[in-house]
Amino acid sequence: MAYMIETEGLTKRFGEITAVDGLSLKVAEGEILALLGPNGAGKTTTVRLLSSILRPDAGWAKIAGHDVVEEGQVIRRKVGLLTEFPGLYLRMPALDYLTFFGESYGLAREEVKSRALRLLKDFGMEAESKKPLSTFSKGMRQKVALLRALIHDPPILFLDEPTSAMDPHSAKMVRDTIRELGHDRRTILLCTHNLTEAEYLADRLAIINHGRIVAQGRVGELKGQLLGPPLLELRLARPLDGLLSVVHELVEVESGDATWIRYRTPDPQSTNPILLRRLAQEGAEVVTLSEVSSSLEEVYLRIIGQKR
Amino acid sequence: MRSEVLHQSAWALHGARTALIIRREVRDSLRDWRILGPIFVLTAIFPWLMSFASQVAAKFAVDYGVADNAATILQQLVPFSLLIVGFFPISFSLVIALETFVGERERNTLEPLLATPITDQELYFGKLVAAISIPLAASYLGLFLHLGSLVLTTTYRIPVEALIQVLILTTLEAMVMVAGAVVVSSHTTSVRAANLLASFIIIPVALLIQAEAVLLFWERYPSLWMLILLLVVVTVILVRTGTRIFNREEILAREFDTLNLRGAWQNIIKMWSTSPSSVPGSYPKTSPSLPSLAALYREHIPAIIAKNRIALALSILVMLSGIFLGWWIAQAYPLPQGKIVLNGFLTSRFTSEWPELTILPSAASWWIFFHNGRALLVMAGLALFSFGAAPLLLVLPTMGIIGFFAGQAANLGYNPLMVLATFVLPHGLFELPAAWLAIGFALQIGLALMSPAKGQTVGQGVLLASVNFAKVFLVVVLPLLLIASVVETGITPQIVANFLKISGQ
Numbered sequence: 001m002a003y004m005i006e007t008e009g010l011t012k013r014f015g016e017i018t019a020v021d022g023l024s025l026k027v028a029e030g031e032i033l034a035l036l037g038p039n040g041a042g043k044t045t046t047v048r049l050l051s052s053i054l055r056p057d058a059g060w061a062k063i064a065g066h067d068v069v070e071e072g073q074v075i076r077r078k079v080g081l082l083t084e085f086p087g088l089y090l091r092m093p094a095l096d097y098l099t100f101f102g103e104s105y106g107l108a109r110e111e112v113k114s115r116a117l118r119l120l121k122d123f124g125m126e127a128e129s130k131k132p133l134s135t136f137s138k139g140m141r142q143k144v145a146l147l148r149a150l151i152h153d154p155p156i157l158f159l160d161e162p163t164s165a166m167d168p169h170s171a172k173m174v175r176d177t178i179r180e181l182g183h184d185r186r187t188i189l190l191c192t193h194n195l196t197e198a199e200y201l202a203d204r205l206a207i208i209n210h211g212r213i214v215a216q217g218r219v220g221e222l223k224g225q226l227l228g229p230p231l232l233e234l235r236l237a238r239p240l241d242g243l244l245s246v247v248h249e250l251v252e253v254e255s256g257d258a259t260w261i262r263y264r265t266p267d268p269q270s271t272n273p274i275l276l277r278r279l280a281q282e283g284a285e286v287v288t289l290s291e292v293s294s295s296l297e298e299v300y301l302r303i304i305g306q307k308r
Numbered sequence: 309m310r311s312e313v314l315h316q317s318a319w320a321l322h323g324a325r326t327a328l329i330i331r332r333e334v335r336d337s338l339r340d341w342r343i344l345g346p347i348f349v350l351t352a353i354f355p356w357l358m359s360f361a362s363q364v365a366a367k368f369a370v371d372y373g374v375a376d377n378a379a380t381i382l383q384q385l386v387p388f389s390l391l392i393v394g395f396f397p398i399s400f401s402l403v404i405a406l407e408t409f410v411g412e413r414e415r416n417t418l419e420p421l422l423a424t425p426i427t428d429q430e431l432y433f434g435k436l437v438a439a440i441s442i443p444l445a446a447s448y449l450g451l452f453l454h455l456g457s458l459v460l461t462t463t464y465r466i467p468v469e470a471l472i473q474v475l476i477l478t479t480l481e482a483m484v485m486v487a488g489a490v491v492v493s494s495h496t497t498s499v500r501a502a503n504l505l506a507s508f509i510i511i512p513v514a515l516l517i518q519a520e521a522v523l524l525f526w527e528r529y530p531s532l533w534m535l536i537l538l539l540v541v542v543t544v545i546l547v548r549t550g551t552r553i554f555n556r557e558e559i560l561a562r563e564f565d566t567l568n569l570r571g572a573w574q575n576i577i578k579m580w581s582t583s584p585s586s587v588p589g590s591y592p593k594t595s596p597s598l599p600s601l602a603a604l605y606r607e608h609i610p611a612i613i614a615k616n617r618i619a620l621a622l623s624i625l626v627m628l629s630g631i632f633l634g635w636w637i638a639q640a641y642p643l644p645q646g647k648i649v650l651n652g653f654l655t656s657r658f659t660s661e662w663p664e665l666t667i668l669p670s671a672a673s674w675w676i677f678f679h680n681g682r683a684l685l686v687m688a689g690l691a692l693f694s695f696g697a698a699p700l701l702l703v704l705p706t707m708g709i710i711g712f713f714a715g716q717a718a719n720l721g722y723n724p725l726m727v728l729a730t731f732v733l734p735h736g737l738f739e740l741p742a743a744w745l746a747i748g749f750a751l752q753i754g755l756a757l758m759s760p761a762k763g764q765t766v767g768q769g770v771l772l773a774s775v776n777f778a779k780v781f782l783v784v785v786l787p788l789l790l791i792a793s794v795v796e797t798g799i800t801p802q803i804v805a806n807f808l809k810i811s812g813q
């Protein structure tokens with residue numbers, strides 16, 4: 001299977017700091033990968049290496065099969081980059097700004113202009129299209145920066161903290177947009193500190209610290225790896241004496257009393273039906289049986305805490 | 309055939325993207341009243357003032373009988389005033405250049421551009437042209453207004469050659485300033501710091517304009533063409549360096565220290581302690597210990613001399629050409645017999661010190677030592693401001709004198725080698741190598757400014773070259789100069805005296 005983003009041992013040093021340290025990643029086409037990590041972990045540097053703005057000191061990276069060192073020009077055509085800071089030309093009107101960037105990809109001006117207008121409209125900024133960007137609010141500027149990354153309709157997107165300056169409403173809009181972009185088989189690398197966002201958007205997570213990937217996988221896998229088997233909660237309509245002793249035979253109970261228990265089992269698929277049958281035999285009336293969701297935050301803090 | 313078509317379209321693409329950058333930047337400047345306002349004032353008002361002033365000056369000269377008529381005075385005054393009228397607006401290209409090259413990085417607007425297919429060179433040339441185009445347009449307009457008002461109100465007509473030269477000079481000045489600003493400011497990350505460094509550009513350009521003014525005043529058109537040629541060369545060098553420095557990697561990976569004095573001091577210590585024979589850039593992590601004197605002599609000095617061999621070779625070449633030039637001048641313009649009496653002149657100089665001949669440093673030798681050391685230090689400082697040209701230009705006449713002296717001696721029938729061996733060689737044996745090393749390493753400082761080594765910022769390059777200069781200067785040049793000065797006051801006069809006796813005074 002061909003990967004859209006593939007790196008091996010990617011390393012970048014700034015003087016004595018190793019910002020990215022032997023990073024290996026694989027992202028398939030149409031996948032959204034969230035790169036999670038604390039400040040200074042090397043997220044932005046990674047994105048700059050992958051968009052062929054910086055040169056790696058060691059290792060290699062390929063974007064859509066193109067080498068980042070040898071074929072930067074080809075890569076930049078296929079990649080849309082939302083930079084960490086919006087970095088807009090504040091004296092330019094929004095429409096001119098987007099048109100300028102579209103033209104830098106060699107697209108015809110009229111074509112870019114109509115596309116820019118459509119994007120502005122989709123993001124609710126049609127009325128402001130002729131106003132200079134200096135009059136835009138922080139969140140609106142971030143949105144314009146996102147549109148800049150989309151102007152040439154790239155198959156690969158690198159988004160460095162896309163919702164960092166936005167109010168909840170705008171942030172949700174941007175998240176929904178990113179989700180839609182993911183549905184059109186676009187490959188997206190999303191850098192963020194926002195765990196909820198990562199969990200909501202990403203197919204897979206990679207947690208980076210001190211320039212190294214310290215854990216990666218699907219959200220569920222990561223939780224399983226780090227927090228052990230899932231925690232389940234069972235509630236009864238009426239108290240049942242000896243509930244704990246009954247259950248104890250089958251699963252590992254964490255806590256509970258006569259009306260409820262929390263337990264862990266590595267294999268809920270087979271254990272839960274057996275458990276329920278036993279309880280029914282004992283005359284227990286089960287109201288709910290559900291998984292106590294462990295938060296990604298727990299996972300993240302545990303990983304970062306360990307490796308600090 | 310097919311590849312040719314592809315080639316052509318590649319050029320068209322370069323052109324289109326460069327034009328895109330130019331258009332955007334020019335429009336952006338036109339939206340900025342902080343730039344437009346002053347340019348407008350300088351263009352619209354200053355030329356009128358200037359032509360008025362020229363006419364008043366001409367009338368004044370005529371009234372006081374300095375000249376026959378106003379036209380002759382204007383003849384000499386106007387090209388000069390054109391130079392000034394042309395220069396004021398282009399001084400803004402420096403401001404715009406710093407704003408677009410350094411300011412963009414400071415405001416984080418450069419990275420989005422770096423993520424597009426625009427190449428580093430397209431970006432560089434687009435910005436370069438954009439930075440000079442508005443000021444240059446204003447400058448041409450100002451020249452036009454100034455000349456126009458003179459044509460309307462006086463009988464003065466400018467010589468075509470002078471007009472063309474003024475136009476070319478103005479254009480080249482703008483290019484040198486902008487290209488120079490890019491190079492000099494490349495290791496700063498704030499416009500404020502870049503503005504401080506911009507004085508490195510303003511000072512030489514101001515001197516240049518004065519030189520141009522003098523040449524124009526005396527209507528030395530051929531010399532001006534030479535100057536134009538020189539400016540073209542400087543522009544090409546600066547642009548070449550600029551394209552090397554201005555690339556994605558260097559812009560974003562650069563260390564972010566803005567005139568950090570403590571950092572610079574630590575850097576100096578590191579550079580001092582590290583022999584260049586070790587891998588460049590791999591300075592020890594821990595605070596390094598200062599090298600012993602023995603290590604300096606045995607390791608550092610041979611290593612940096614080997615590293616600077618090109619600059620050193622160039623210096624010795626210039627020194628030798630100086631001698632030959634002096635010799636050639638002496639042959640071409642022999643002093644008439646008896647006009648200068650070699651023996652008398654020289655004996656008077658040396659015999660005055662005769663009674664106190666001693667090998668120990670005397671007051672005179674200290675003075676020579678101090679004088680020579682200071683001259684070489686000043687030259688190193690000038691190297692920085694002249695991109696390395698000053699040391700070469702200064703040593704040329706100095707060596708020329710030696711050649712000239714030997715040549716005249718030969719004209720008078722002495723053996724020139726004998727004369728040199730007697731008058732120059734004893735102390736020259738120490739002084740000339742000292743001068744050679746100092747010049748070579750000073751030249752390296754200027755060269756570092758123009759073309760920093762790979763993976764180095766201009767600041768680091770200049771710093772390293774300066775540290776290397778300091779090393780060589782302290783442990784080799786100064787001791788040599790000291791010996792030379794002792795020899796010059798103690799031994800040379802004795803040999804000279806003997807020589808004069810032998811040659812039958």
Ligand SMILES: Nc1ncnc2c1ncn2[C@@H]1O[C@H](COP(=O)(O)OP(=O)(O)OP(=O)(O)O)[C@@H](O)[C@H]1O
Pocket residue numbers: 014017018019037038039040041042043044045046084560561562563564
């Ligand atoms: N141009 C540079 N020069 C020197 N050091 C740099 C440079 N760019 C980044 N670094 C260093 O590299 C490390 C990684 O930085 P990077 O910006 O990639 O982190 P990040 O994960 O994006 O952090 P944040 O979440 O704060 O944006 C940091 O220690 C940073 O100081």
Ligand SMILES: [Mg+2]
Pocket residue numbers: 043044045084160
């Ligand atoms: Mg970052």
